[in-house]
Structures are given as structure tokens and as C-alpha cells.
Amino acid sequence: MKEYRIDNLSCANCAQKFENNLNKLPDVKEAKVNFGASKVIIEGDVTEDDIDQAGAFDGIKVQRQQQSNLSPKTPFYKKRENIVAVIALVFVVIGYIVSLTAGEKAPLTIFFFVVAILIGGTEIFIDGFKNSLKLDFDMKTLMTIAIIGAAIIGEWKEAAVVVFLFAVSEALEAYSMDKARQSIRSLMDIAPPKALIRRQNQQMEVPTEAIEIGDLLLVKPGEKIAMDGVVIKGQSTVNQAAITGESMPVSKGIGNEVFAGTLNDTGALEVEVTKHVEDTTIAKIIHLVEEAQAEKAPSQQFVDRFAKYYTPAIMIIALLIAVIPSLITGDWARWVYQGLAVLVVGCPCALIISTPVAIVTAIGNAAKQGVLIKGGIHLEELGHVDAIAFDKTGTLTKGVPTVTTAQFQTLENRDVLAYIIAVERSSQHPLASAVIDYAHMQNTVQLTSNNFQSVTGKGVRAQVNESIVQIGSVRWIAEETxxxxxxxxxxxxxxNAGNSLIVAAIDGQFAGYIAIADQLREDTVDVLQKLKRLGIKKLLMLTGDAQSTAQAIGKKLPLDDIKADLMPADKLVVIRDLQQVYKVAMVGDGVNDAPALASASVGIAMGGAGTDTALETADVALMADDLQKLPYSVGLSRKTLTIIKQNITFALALKIIALLLVIPGWLTLWIAIFADMGATLIVVFNSLRLLKIQK
Structure with a gap:
């Protein structure tokens, strides 16, 4: 299985034809063309020249290995096909000027129009003839028939203008698809191709492909980090926007994970490489985004099925329009001309491209914003979601217990907090770390404990400075003091307000308590309100916490329902019950609650950067630990659905209007090509509006 990136793939019809040509090669078992990502995956023995030959009909070529992703792209005005279009325009204009004096039927006038046709249409004619011999009626075949037919009935001027307009349409479509692909291209370009490493006590600059796990990456201030790894020396801030979409740099020190393609800001770092270049987070993101762009959404599958019957129907209609009125009226020139115009206006390009260009643009834009959407089907599903269930810990809350209140009694010659910390350092209780962090902030005196004992179901007991210290539940301490x-x-x-309490007694006297709670994220309320405004009908929280704790958190949030005391299997039941009424998304951390995430219409994982499980299992991964990306994702999905509907409507409406002009005999080749070109450009540029949607 080999993967090749390709150039000049701008037409959805051409992509399908290119794939068919590849699959006909004798040594190819299977070939799949990814139109959105502009690449092809081939199973079998094939050379790059074979691939170029299969794409020769439209100038599709393999991007050679030595070509860097960072190499400059050919400017729009320097592309050969665009230069040809301009030269053809010059001869069309000269032909028009000559026709004003010599007349439209004059030999000199016809000469200039023929030159314009040959310059702008030679490739069209060659491909069109080849296709017609194979009974493969694509746009170039239809255009060839229409232009030659126009010439036969003496419409040289219209034939020349149609050639020019078609060339312009092709050029603008190619430019527009390049714009649609710019998000994924920018992701490919962010990781540097070389890096400075230390290997066996020697510094060397090597290509990233040659870097091995365990090499030491040396990153200077202002440089991009070339590989995923762990900081083993240095302190700095790193701009991770390319991976996670975070706007603010993140502090990095010893033991912190860093990602390829992120920018080191202020300090020098030494990083131990933990992944090969093909396994880095950015490489996985690029691969998953490209696969997502290749996956056909339900609306695209519908359009493809429709187009399969649409094109033959248009050809039959064109033939009937050319023949039946001509037999009745005897005016063959007029009605053959009308039939040729129907062929041109009926090309399904705009219809076929209406969905994939929107999907490619939306998924690429989401990736730049730090949201990984795993396919067109998930993009559409997210756009239809009307209920969202949230895991509590780490999703609606920060996931880190912190001290909210501390109250200590005055006990002679004793620092109560110091006595508590001396015992908690030996404790395995999950809340102990919150108490220790709080003590550090209070600059508490360091004491040690002895004779540590755990009292099952109640708490712990130890000796500190000859005193017996007990720490545990309210009930136990109330029994003892x-x-x-x-x-x-x-x-x-x-x-009752959702706090967990650690209560202490020293030598049988009540010494005080510390209240600990998992705090809400600062933006949780705002995010839930945004989701409500986007039309989400039901927001609920699923948690394994006790009912009282869940209710205490829930009172602070605009939730419609709270489900507490839930095991993972219970959450799965809740999701399935909800799906009887709603289209449900589940938001969690991508590791816990896996059954619920998998069962939901859309599973959304928080903090996917560096988490293989989230990248592999979630339908949507929010790469940063940023809940604000959720309303952005829902909004983008809904806007995409709207634009797809608009695209299909535009594509069909323009063609129907143009076809109706046949009835009074007003349809001309000019109008036909404008209708086809206009529909295609409207679809593409309408889809490009998705690039402007930001968080």
C-alpha cells in the first residue's frame, strides 16, 4: 500500500475518472483517490510515471518525493492553463473588433475565432474525443460536442467565447479548491523538516525522518519543535495553537510533554524524543483529517446517486430538444443549437462538488482551530445534535480538587495545618494532594509523622510531636471528640454545597476541618448558554458522584437534568434512553465512560492532544482542554449543513432556470456556460465562507 500526493486535482468528476483509470492498470489491486486531501492510495506495483499517465487527461501528476511541502506554489497568473485562457481571450477580442467592420461571417473574423478556439480548446477536444470513443460523457466530452456543433452551424463567435469561459471556469475552480485545501496544507507545513539533536554526545542537524526515539532534541528560543517528546532540561513557554488551537502559550518544564510543530517562545529546551516522525501528534492529526475529508457524508452519497442518473437524463433531453422541434419546424440550426446549449448547461459539476468542497473546508478549518472531526458523517451528525450529555469531572469541572474553605481551632503551641499535613503526606486518599498543595501556598511548617494507621471506612491516625492526630470523616471525628x-x-x-470534608482531631480535641471541591471551569456557564442559543434542547450532566454533590454543582449551571451515582454501564443506559427522543452527543475525556461515548450519535473527547485513545476512539476530539471549542464545533457543523443545502439548491436552481429558457428558444451557449460556471463558482465560494468561522 503506497500513498502519493498529487497536483492539479481540482474537479470531483476528474478525481473519479482518475481513480477509474488507476484501477484499470494491470498491476493495481485497488486505488482510492482522496479528492479533499489531493492524494491517492494504491495497492499494487505501480510507478509514478504510470500514475501520471492515468491522470494525463487532466494534467494530474504525482508530487515528486523531492518536492518539499514548504516549496512555493505556482502563482495563479503563472499557471499554463491560465496563460492559455488569456491568450484565447486576446484572439476573441480581436475577432470581435474585426467583426464590427468586416462582419461576423467574414473569413478574417472566422480566422481569429478559430485561432481562439484552437488555443483554448485543443486539450478539451483531444480529451473529449477520447472520452466519446469510450462512451464516457464528462464535461469535456459535452463541451467538445457543443463547440464542434456550434462551429458546424456557423456560430464561430459563440464557440470561441464558450472555450474562453470554460477555461476561466476551470482555472477559478482549481484556485477555489486550493483555497479549500489551505487548512490541511498549513498543518502539513508547520513541522520543520530538520532538527538539531544530540546523539552519543555529538550535536548534529538531521532530517526529522532520521530522528530516533530517545534522541535529545535541542530547541532554541523562537524555534519550532520538530518532534513529540518530554522536556528533560530547561523552562519555557510554548505556543501550541497549531495543535490545540489555544491562544495563550503554555508553560513547559521538566517532565512536560511537547508536540511537533509547536513554537518555543522564551527559553532553551532539551527534549527527549518519544515518537517517530510518522507517529507524532501532528502527523496523526493530518492523517485523520485527510481520511475524514475522504469519507463521504450522507448528503454527498445522496448527491452522487442523484448525479448517476442526472447526466444521462440531461443527454436524452438535449437530444430530444435538438431533434423533435427540428422535425416539426424544419429549423434544424436553431434547435440543434438549443440542444447543444442544454448539453453545456446540464453538466453536473456544480452539483457533484456541492457537498465535498463544504466538507473539506469545514474539517480543515476545524483542524486549524484545534478541533479534530473524524469524517463528514460525524460533521453532519454533530450539526443535527439536539441533546448533549456531559461527564462532570474534568469536563464541566477542572478535574482537580482544590481547597475551598479551611477552619482551624486555636490549640496551644500547635500549628494545626502543619499537624494535618504531616499525616496526609503518608495518606493515599485522593484528596490528600489538594490539602498538601494548599499547605504549600500557606508556607506551612514541615513536620513528620510516625505510627501511621489507616482506620477502614473512617480515616487515618498517626503520631506527630508526641500528639495523636486523627483525620477522617465528620461522623468519625464527632464520635471521638x-x-x-x-x-x-x-x-x-x-x-450539601458539594464539598468533601477532611476533619481533624489532636489529642482528642476537635482541631478543625478543610473543605475540598472540584471547581467549575470559569467558562462552563457561558459555554452551556451558547449551546442553548444554538438550539440544543437538552443539556444534562452524568456523574458517578453522590446525588448531593451532583445537585450542588448542577444548581450553578443551566442544565436540564442531572444524573448522579452512575457507573459507566449506567451512563450507557442513560444515553440509549435519550436517543429514543433526541440526537445525542456525549462529551467526556475519551478514556473513561468509553461505552457512553461510543453509543452516542457523536462522541466528543476533551483534551485530545497527545492522547492516543481520544484521537482513535472519539468522533470529535477537542485537542485543547477548552470547553469553548464545543459551541464553535456545533456552530460550524450547523453552518456546514446550511451551506450544503444552499449549494445543492443553487446548483439545481440555476440549471433549471437556464433549461426553462429553452421553451421560448432563448437559451444560448453563452447563457449555458455562464449558468454552469456560475453554479460551480457560487457553490465553491459559498463553501469557502466556512473558512471565516472562528471560535
Whole structure:
């Protein structure tokens, strides 16, 4: 299985024909052309020259290995086909000027129009003849028939103008598809092709393909990081926008993970490489985005089925228009001309491209914003979602327990917090780290504990400076010491508000308590309100926390429902029940709650950067740990659905209007080519509006 990047692939019809030509090669088992990513995957023995030959009908060529992704693209005005179009225009204009004095039927006038036709249409004619012999009626075949037919009935001027307009249409379509692909191209260009490494105590600059796991990457301030790895020396801030879409640089120090393609800002870093170049996060993102662009969305599958019957129908209609009125009226020239115009206006290019260009643009734009959408089907599904279920911890909340309140009694010659920390350092309790972090911020005195004991279901006990320290639940400490009614009520209120309490006693005296809670993200409320404004009908939280804790968090949020005390299997049941009524998306961390994420119409993973599980299993991965990307993703998906509907409507409406002009006999080749070109350009440029959608 080999993968090749290709140039000059600007037409969806051409992509399909190119794929068919490749599959006809004797040594090719299977070939798949990815129109959106402009690449081809081939299983079998084939050379680059064989591939070029299969694409020769439209100038499709393999991008040679030595060509760097960073190599400058040929400017629009320097491309050969665009130069040819301009030369053809010059002869059309000269022909018009001559016709004003010598007349349209004068030999000199016809000469200039014929030159314009030959310059602008030679390639069209050659391909058109080849296609017609194979009964392959694509746009070039239809154009060849129409132009030759126009010449036969003496419409040289119209034939020349049609050739020029078709060349312009092809050039603009190629330019537009390049614009649509610019998001994925920019991702491909961000990782440097070479890097400075230290190997066996020697510094050397090598291509990234030659870097091995375990090599030490040396990154200076202002340089891009070439490979994924872990910082082993240095401190800096790194701009990760290319991977995660985060606007602010992230602080990096020893032990922190860094990604290829990100920009080192202020300090020098030494990074131990942890992945080969083809396995880096950016490489995976590029691969997944390209695969996503290749996957046909439901609307595209419908359009493809429709186009299969549409083209033969148009050809039959054109033939009937040319023959039946001519037999009745005897005016063959007029009605043959009308039939030729129908052939031109009926080309399905705009219809076929209406969906893929929107999908390619939307998925590419999302990738630049740090949102990985794994295919057109998931993009469309997300656009239809009307209910979203959130995992609580790490999604709606920060996922890191922090101290919210601390209350200590005054005990003679004792720093109560220091005594508590001395015991908590030996504890395996999940909340112990929050207490230790809090103590660091308070500059607490360092004490040590002895004789540490865990009391099952109650707490821990240890000795600190000859004193017995007990730390545990409110109930246990209340059993062991005298706690006032006022303090009990105070602690109960904190628990009802969603806090977990660590209560302490020293030598049998109540010493104080520390309240700990997982804090809401600062933007959670804003995100949920945005989703409501986007038309999401039901927002709910799924959590394994106790009902009281879940309700305490839920009261602060604009949620429609809260489900607490849930095991992963319970969350799956909730999602399936919701799907009886709604199209449901599930938002989680991509590792936990896997059954619920998989069962939902769209599974959305938070913080996908560097997390292989999230990249591989989620339908949508928010690369940064940024909940704000969720309403952006929903909004982009809905806008894409709207644009696809508009594209299909534009493509069909313009053609129907043009075809109706046949009835009074007003349809001309000029109008036909304008209708076809106009529909294609409207579809493409309408889709390019998706590039402007930002977070």
C-alpha cells in the first residue's frame, strides 16, 4: 500500500475518472483517490510515471518525493492553463473588433475565432474525443460536442467565447479548491523538516525522518519543535495553537510533554524524543483529517446517486430538444443549437462538488482551530445534535480538587495545618494532594509523622510531636471528640454545597476541618448558554458522584437534568434512553465512560492532544482542554449543513432556470456556460465562507 500526493486535482468528476483509470492498470489491486486531501492510495506495483499517465487527461501528476511541502506554489497568473485562457481571450477580442467592420461571417473574423478556439480548446477536444470513443460523457466530452456543433452551424463567435469561459471556469475552480485545501496544507507545513539533536554526545542537524526515539532534541528560543517528546532540561513557554488551537502559550518544564510543530517562545529546551516522525501528534492529526475529508457524508452519497442518473437524463433531453422541434419546424440550426446549449448547461459539476468542497473546508478549518472531526458523517451528525450529555469531572469541572474553605481551632503551641499535613503526606486518599498543595501556598511548617494507621471506612491516625492526630470523616471525628452543634451545621452546609470534608482531631480535641471541591471551569456557564442559543434542547450532566454533590454543582449551571451515582454501564443506559427522543452527543475525556461515548450519535473527547485513545476512539476530539471549542464545533457543523443545502439548491436552481429558457428558444451557449460556471463558482465560494468561522 503506497500513498502519493498529487497536483492539479481540482474537479470531483476528474478525481473519479482518475481513480477509474488507476484501477484499470494491470498491476493495481485497488486505488482510492482522496479528492479533499489531493492524494491517492494504491495497492499494487505501480510507478509514478504510470500514475501520471492515468491522470494525463487532466494534467494530474504525482508530487515528486523531492518536492518539499514548504516549496512555493505556482502563482495563479503563472499557471499554463491560465496563460492559455488569456491568450484565447486576446484572439476573441480581436475577432470581435474585426467583426464590427468586416462582419461576423467574414473569413478574417472566422480566422481569429478559430485561432481562439484552437488555443483554448485543443486539450478539451483531444480529451473529449477520447472520452466519446469510450462512451464516457464528462464535461469535456459535452463541451467538445457543443463547440464542434456550434462551429458546424456557423456560430464561430459563440464557440470561441464558450472555450474562453470554460477555461476561466476551470482555472477559478482549481484556485477555489486550493483555497479549500489551505487548512490541511498549513498543518502539513508547520513541522520543520530538520532538527538539531544530540546523539552519543555529538550535536548534529538531521532530517526529522532520521530522528530516533530517545534522541535529545535541542530547541532554541523562537524555534519550532520538530518532534513529540518530554522536556528533560530547561523552562519555557510554548505556543501550541497549531495543535490545540489555544491562544495563550503554555508553560513547559521538566517532565512536560511537547508536540511537533509547536513554537518555543522564551527559553532553551532539551527534549527527549518519544515518537517517530510518522507517529507524532501532528502527523496523526493530518492523517485523520485527510481520511475524514475522504469519507463521504450522507448528503454527498445522496448527491452522487442523484448525479448517476442526472447526466444521462440531461443527454436524452438535449437530444430530444435538438431533434423533435427540428422535425416539426424544419429549423434544424436553431434547435440543434438549443440542444447543444442544454448539453453545456446540464453538466453536473456544480452539483457533484456541492457537498465535498463544504466538507473539506469545514474539517480543515476545524483542524486549524484545534478541533479534530473524524469524517463528514460525524460533521453532519454533530450539526443535527439536539441533546448533549456531559461527564462532570474534568469536563464541566477542572478535574482537580482544590481547597475551598479551611477552619482551624486555636490549640496551644500547635500549628494545626502543619499537624494535618504531616499525616496526609503518608495518606493515599485522593484528596490528600489538594490539602498538601494548599499547605504549600500557606508556607506551612514541615513536620513528620510516625505510627501511621489507616482506620477502614473512617480515616487515618498517626503520631506527630508526641500528639495523636486523627483525620477522617465528620461522623468519625464527632464520635471521638466534642463538636458543637454550630460547627456540625456549618460542616453539613458545606457538604450539601458539594464539598468533601477532611476533619481533624489532636489529642482528642476537635482541631478543625478543610473543605475540598472540584471547581467549575470559569467558562462552563457561558459555554452551556451558547449551546442553548444554538438550539440544543437538552443539556444534562452524568456523574458517578453522590446525588448531593451532583445537585450542588448542577444548581450553578443551566442544565436540564442531572444524573448522579452512575457507573459507566449506567451512563450507557442513560444515553440509549435519550436517543429514543433526541440526537445525542456525549462529551467526556475519551478514556473513561468509553461505552457512553461510543453509543452516542457523536462522541466528543476533551483534551485530545497527545492522547492516543481520544484521537482513535472519539468522533470529535477537542485537542485543547477548552470547553469553548464545543459551541464553535456545533456552530460550524450547523453552518456546514446550511451551506450544503444552499449549494445543492443553487446548483439545481440555476440549471433549471437556464433549461426553462429553452421553451421560448432563448437559451444560448453563452447563457449555458455562464449558468454552469456560475453554479460551480457560487457553490465553491459559498463553501469557502466556512473558512471565516472562528471560535
Amino acid at each position: 466534642a463538636v458543637s452543634k454550630e460547627l456540625e451545621d456549618e460542616m453539613t452546609a458545606l457538604q
